[in-house]
Amino acid sequence: MNMSFVLREENRALLERVRDMIRNEIMPLEEEYQAEINKGDRWQYTERQAEILEGLKAKAKAAGLWNFWLTDSDKGFGLTTVEYAYFAEEMGKTPLGAEVFNCSAPDTGNMEVFERYGTEKMKEQWLKPLLAGEIRSAYLMTEPDVASSDATNISMSCVRDGDDYVLNGEKWWSSGAGDPRCKVYIVMVKTGGDDLPKHKRQSMIVVPADTPGIEILRPMEVYGHDDAPHGHMHIRFTDVRVPAENILLGEGRGFEIAQGRLGPGRIHHCMRAIGQAEMALEQMCKRALQREAFGKKLAQLGANFDIIAECRMEIEMARLLCLKAAWYMDQGDARAAAPWISQIKVVAPRVALKVIDEAVQMFGGQGVSQDTPLATAWTHVRTLRLADGPDAVHRRQVARAELKKHTQEKI
Template identity: 50%
Template sequence: MSDELYPAVIAPLVSKRAHETLVKVKKFVDEECIPADTIYHEQVSHDPSKRWASVPPIIEELKVKAKKLGLWNMFLHAHYKEGPGFTNVEYGLMAEQLGRCLVASEAVNCAAPDTGNMEVFAKYANEEQKREWLVPLLEGRIRSAFCMTERFTASSDATNIQLSMRREGNEYVLNGRKWWASGAGDPRCKVWLVMGKTDASNPDRYRQQSVIIVPAHHPGSKVIRPTQIFGYDDAPHGHCEIEFTNCRVPAKNIVLGEGRGFEIIQGRLGPGRIHHCMRSIGAAEEALRYILARVTSPERRTFGKVLADHATVKAFIADARIDIDAGRLLVLQAAHAIDVSSAKDAQGLISSAKIYVPSMALRVIDRAIQLHGAGGVSQDFPLAYSYANQRTLRIADGPDEVHRDQLGRRELKRAERTTALLKAQSAEVERLRKQHNIAAKI
């Protein structure tokens, strides 16, 4: 695709308004967000007592600029009255640009986990819950966390979750532990969406779970620690382990009703996986830009040649271009399938994208690191941090193995029909052999 904003083949799917917004998003990322990335990291306090208590000022400055440009909440699909009216394809292209650096998604109020949580509120919450939590999230006044994954069970199967949500009168009592609650370390985080079991004995394993709204740091809850990704703690955002001990939450905070938790998380994760994948495309494109600048630098010469003159380097670049373009089309195909039908009907394409794209991005970023030598793994370039972020996506929102299993089962459903077709074709071959007096091959 090189420097075009999107492949020409999908141009009919992009409205004039979406195109104009995409142009503004790219300009905002190029001119404001990428330079701010370095400042953001430098403004994060190294004092342990302050590291989780303050937010780098530059992010709030970027938010003001983004709002003035009309770049706000683009992720919320056109069928939500609270959203700006873009399709998944259109926002997917914007997410690619946002994925080129750390701060861009938050600057336009399109950062995970808030995007998924806002979609939960918009799709499933009642009007009172929306007023209390969705409105301030949409305005960017607060942030949120999603608490599903658990440390002491295989969370790749969400039916395994153990956190107990027991009804007592007008309250639910929560007991258990969650971890990898991204965003829970942020001082602006005011609400957690927590998934637990309200009916562990239900014979339908997918009706045992519910989702409840818990105000952050509610009595009976305790943030144990932030977990790290390859040594990065992502302060002040954080990925936290949280313990619930007889945490009493009003029953009115249940979302949609008891036993609807699995339905809610599937509705949340489908579009979110596509958002992640498009940001991964952006991260890979940015890594390729670093490659191009590095290998054409006249100061970078090995064995009498500029790096770009080596055949191996050109092969790296060609493979990166192919990988990125293939990934982009796969994700856009999935996004379009959600737009014209639903995330459930697009599940196969979503799984394909979720399997392919993070691994593809890692390959491209790894090539960029290799071509930058020792500098590639240092803090002098954003490549190591980008690699660490992308590596989590092979686990987050369902590990590769789960998506491969689902995709394989989906393909196997075609086996009976395919076998019947092959038999019919073989029979036709035999008929044609007899018709043309050709002896059957042994």
């Protein structure tokens, strides 16, 4: 098996341009951008916030640094998933990185859905402005009243009524739905009865965000933080009518679409998490060399040498596993790639959390405060251990794949 994690030469130069823009243009504006969130309405962009974000996006687009996530597509750079991993890692080093280059979740996954499964009308109305970075979108799957880690439990009612479908129910953790630029939802719903096979009962439907009957109940908070103005919203649908043509591929195709969407999304999250771990390690090392206690640099105290070394080694192991999962994705066999995606979905957030936590410890009280980005990074990565399937579900998939090597029985 000839497994390669090498970047093609032309893409090395492209990556260097991305790295340079992140370090020299995006990171210097991070602190000012974050400070703007608490001015006025947290769910609207201030004039300065918009100026920073849209200005950076315009620079990236003008430089041709745009839509890297479109792997194996004539609309993007034609990067392999392995090559995109290096770009996503760099973008993960700053909270603004992914959006500046139009590589943000949940938009990337939604754009893939529109490109693969959408009608020409959907592509014109939604995909085109998403690819241009003019609007945002949300993906609505998780529900408050069922264990959504088993997606066969998804129960939002979606009933055909003439030329429409009528939706009733609630969704929560709808990432991006709080953003005032969010114009469209892709929603997982239940269209089939219990007489159908369990993976044929759910469908996906496209719902404009301003459709009557949609009510945002509240922003969900992660350890007391609402992640404004992006937001993860709790939403109620009451007799929401959507044209029947908005259903993707037809009734009962929800799981088919979900697997096409979630595989790339899971690995993109992991790539960015490795970038967050790298930034935390960098901050930890700088702190260890700058700060003194008991007459010595922090680096020379306690087990800090060992801690720094262990963080470096674990990041390297996680990166290699991520690249291996990406390589399997590039082979085009989703079933073969699935156990590897599950492995990295468990490993990458776990490693990133450990590194961020060690960095927090090195900073002391400042590490858990608003004076460093570490506390916010920790809450985001901790949430990632639940997003796109909790650790337990992915470990189950890894174990099943391992056990199947040794038995003909159904596992």
